[in-house]
Amino acid sequence: MARMVFFFLLVTSIYQPLSAQMEWGTIKGKVTDAESGEEMIGVEVTIKNENGSLPTGALSDFEGHYRLDKLEPGIYTLEVNYPGYEEKIVEEVKVQPGRFTIMDVEIKEWDPGWVDPWPFRKPVSKVEKDIVFSLSSLMLLLFGALALR
Secondary structure, X not given: OHHHHHHHHHHXXXXXXXXXXXXXXXXXXXXXXXXXXXXXXXXXXXXXOOOOOOOEEEEOOOOOEEEEEEEOOEEEEEEEEOOOEOOEEEEEEEEOOOOEEEOOEEEOEOOOOOOOOOOOOOOOOHHHHHHHHHHHHHHHHHHHHHHHX
């Protein structure tokens, strides 16, 4: 009888941690550069659940791998951010209990295109350029004449 009680306690103590693990899911994957295929180190990977709240996040390691553990089963949005790169958003990522969801992501370098350093400057017409040139030439002549006196 004591053996049966011991066996019962042993089985339930092993079963409970296993069943607790099965309630959670995991998202894991690799982040690479879209052009070169190189692994990206230190990339921020976050997820949002259906409510828009942020349950957890991770950074990619030296080989570009990331892992988000202990996620409740459901649908998530994965967001990948790295300075100098475009933000990547992957929607409808399904997490199932006791399973790994593999989500490899490629991110592109951000290309701002041509940025005007003076965005509020209006274009200068040829007439305005000619007036400025004429005035500056006149000023040089006047200062030259005054210097000769």
